Amino acid sequence: MSNPTLVExxxxxxxxxxxxxxxxxxxxxxxxxxTLGDVETPVYPRSAVKALQALVMVESGAADQFGFGAEELAxxxxxxxxxxxxxxxxxxxxxxxxxxxxxxKCGVHxxxxxxxxxxxxxxxxxxxxxxxxxxxxHTGFLxxxxxxxxxxxxxxxxxxxxQREVKAVLENLSGIAIPDAxxxxxxxxxxxxxxxxxxxxxxxxxFGSGQTSPERAKAAQRLRVACAEKPWHVAGTGRxxxxxMTRFGARVFVKSGAEGMCCAALPELGxxxxxxxxxxxxxxxxxxxxxxxxxxxxxxxxxxxxARFVRAPLRNWNGIAVGEIRPTAxx
Amino acid sequence: MSNPTLVExxxxxxxxxxxxxxxxxxxxxxxxxxTLGDVETPVYPRSAVKALQALVMVESGAADQFGFGAEELAxxxxxxxxxxxxxxxxxxxxxxxxxxxxxxKCGVHxxxxxxxxxxxxxxxxxxxxxxxxxxxxHTGFLxxxxxxxxxxxxxxxxxxxxQREVKAVLENLSGIAIPDAxxxxxxxxxxxxxxxxxxxxxxxxxFGSGQTSPERAKAAQRLRVACAEKPWHVAGTGRxxxxxMTRFGARVFVKSGAEGMCCAALPELGxxxxxxxxxxxxxxxxxxxxxxxxxxxxxxxxxxxxARFVRAPLRNWNGIAVGEIRPTAxx
Numbered sequence: 001m002s003n004p005t006l007v008e009x010x011x012x013x014x015x016x017x018x019x020x021x022x023x024x025x026x027x028x029x030x031x032x033x034x035t036l037g038d039v040e041t042p043v044y045p046r047s048a049v050k051a052l053q054a055l056v057m058v059e060s061g062a063a064d065q066f067g068f069g070a071e072e073l074a075x076x077x078x079x080x081x082x083x084x085x086x087x088x089x090x091x092x093x094x095x096x097x098x099x100x101x102x103x104x105k106c107g108v109h110x111x112x113x114x115x116x117x118x119x120x121x122x123x124x125x126x127x128x129x130x131x132x133x134x135x136x137x138h139t140g141f142l143x144x145x146x147x148x149x150x151x152x153x154x155x156x157x158x159x160x161x162x163q164r165e166v167k168a169v170l171e172n173l174s175g176i177a178i179p180d181a182x183x184x185x186x187x188x189x190x191x192x193x194x195x196x197x198x199x200x201x202x203x204x205x206x207f208g209s210g211q212t213s214p215e216r217a218k219a220a221q222r223l224r225v226a227c228a229e230k231p232w233h234v235a236g237t238g239r240x241x242x243x244x245m246t247r248f249g250a251r252v253f254v255k256s257g258a259e260g261m262c263c264a265a266l267p268e269l270g271x272x273x274x275x276x277x278x279x280x281x282x283x284x285x286x287x288x289x290x291x292x293x294x295x296x297x298x299x300x301x302x303x304x305x306x307a308r309f310v311r312a313p314l315r316n317w318n319g320i321a322v323g324e325i326r327p328t329a330x331x
Numbered sequence: 332m333s334n335p336t337l338v339e340x341x342x343x344x345x346x347x348x349x350x351x352x353x354x355x356x357x358x359x360x361x362x363x364x365x366t367l368g369d370v371e372t373p374v375y376p377r378s379a380v381k382a383l384q385a386l387v388m389v390e391s392g393a394a395d396q397f398g399f400g401a402e403e404l405a406x407x408x409x410x411x412x413x414x415x416x417x418x419x420x421x422x423x424x425x426x427x428x429x430x431x432x433x434x435x436k437c438g439v440h441x442x443x444x445x446x447x448x449x450x451x452x453x454x455x456x457x458x459x460x461x462x463x464x465x466x467x468x469h470t471g472f473l474x475x476x477x478x479x480x481x482x483x484x485x486x487x488x489x490x491x492x493x494q495r496e497v498k499a500v501l502e503n504l505s506g507i508a509i510p511d512a513x514x515x516x517x518x519x520x521x522x523x524x525x526x527x528x529x530x531x532x533x534x535x536x537x538f539g540s541g542q543t544s545p546e547r548a549k550a551a552q553r554l555r556v557a558c559a560e561k562p563w564h565v566a567g568t569g570r571x572x573x574x575x576m577t578r579f580g581a582r583v584f585v586k587s588g589a590e591g592m593c594c595a596a597l598p599e600l601g602x603x604x605x606x607x608x609x610x611x612x613x614x615x616x617x618x619x620x621x622x623x624x625x626x627x628x629x630x631x632x633x634x635x636x637x638a639r640f641v642r643a644p645l646r647n648w649n650g651i652a653v654g655e656i657r658p659t660a661x662x
Contacts, residue, residue: 012515017611107648121452184343185653259348279610280348317438322516
């Protein structure tokens, strides 16, 4: 790894662990605004591009056809915690399309929000595909397949019209042709396409500023407004993306992904951000994102809102402050 | 970080994430057998030295006084999953000392083994200090305090006779004086003392080979034999340390710790191993340890036992093979 150390984990008087990474901030023309580390090597964006994947649901007409409001649109962009309120919205979306949880091909895991997992167990329930953090996105794909009159059983395949359209959207917004060799299988079994951070930042600048086709700009705005209105539906209780979007509303769209990915759009500045922590740590990606936002949003009020995410206190099981996670000087 | 990349996470045709780290292998005289990266800067060993901390329980006479067998000794060295069988042994240990779970100062968390957490919730229970993965170690400290006629309410303080003795054992086996400034607070609130990996490897070589005082050698052997006999009690179902010690028995003692720490002793070779993944990732520390063991244990049979830990397949929620975690060429 030749990327710089961007985040340090402090315990007592020492650096206990460190995280290297790369950060790209670009405008809607693709111009580099701020760069740290290697932003040219393609990386798998994973769930950080769920909002771009959800464009297909809106553009296909599915969102209108099934009467989706802000909660449903936010869930289509979500890595949700499997909380009761998340599951009920996904179930409602599936029902509107005449489907149920059996149509989901994302695989099964227990709710990632531990109190939700405990509540599920306490009620005698067990994990199902609908609890998978990607079930909202998969429901979006299924609804798009319905609107496109495409097969609903193979919607996770790279050759399916929905996934082909997802790739086309990604290519269009990021401004590059993505070769087939850049494809891998995501945790929830859909394709994930490797794209350089610089191009992902460009894509999110366009997603946030609407500098794309009028139809795509409208769909992007609809998703951003929905997430700003219902940030809890994008992640859940106590989660980074939810907390940030609750504080900043429509001014900051932010979405994390597996393996240390995080992307954001700042409509008022016209900037997009894409970053990855090299080792895949979400805790570090969050600090990298918060610190990058603090560089760009320089008002005292904005910085105060970001402070606890830029330097995150580390507490142990007794609540004792044992250290902190913080950005290094380069960031 | 100037340490080399030792582990790569592969997805599809690409390296998705990478982990740097340092590895020290030493013999009981402190001679370096194999070294990668910086093994001189002190690191917090965290739970990787639980077996050294447990020496105090044995040497204080507590293990004899309370009639502890292999299960109890293994639990004192454990980062357990909070499974039913772990909790019952800790409760038995506390009862033998006339105590109960209220004496534990490790803090509360739900069982880290998810099926155990779900079973607890399903039964209407809730998390308590006894479910903390460190509850066995804390019980060992409490029992040592009883045997030493020391205060039982302050056993987690650095000034307490038990913690002073823990530090003395660490200094004795690792062959260095540890300054007070090297102290930080661990996740379970006891002191953790920063020690260079080279010295930790030396300490584990002596722990494994018995090249120390006869009394300490006997206590160390008793703990090693107990862990080899009851490896499930040291971690739990499906866990790395349990799996390795189940396969290798008394030939390999291995214990992981938070923030990417892992230590091991190989009595038959007289070697100790200490390693840390710089970013704190347990998944990478496990591959680093398995690959280091595969360098040292060169028989075909031993390598076959290690194979699935050296190159760990990566499967998604549908069980699809999406990549692997593997050592780089330097390791």
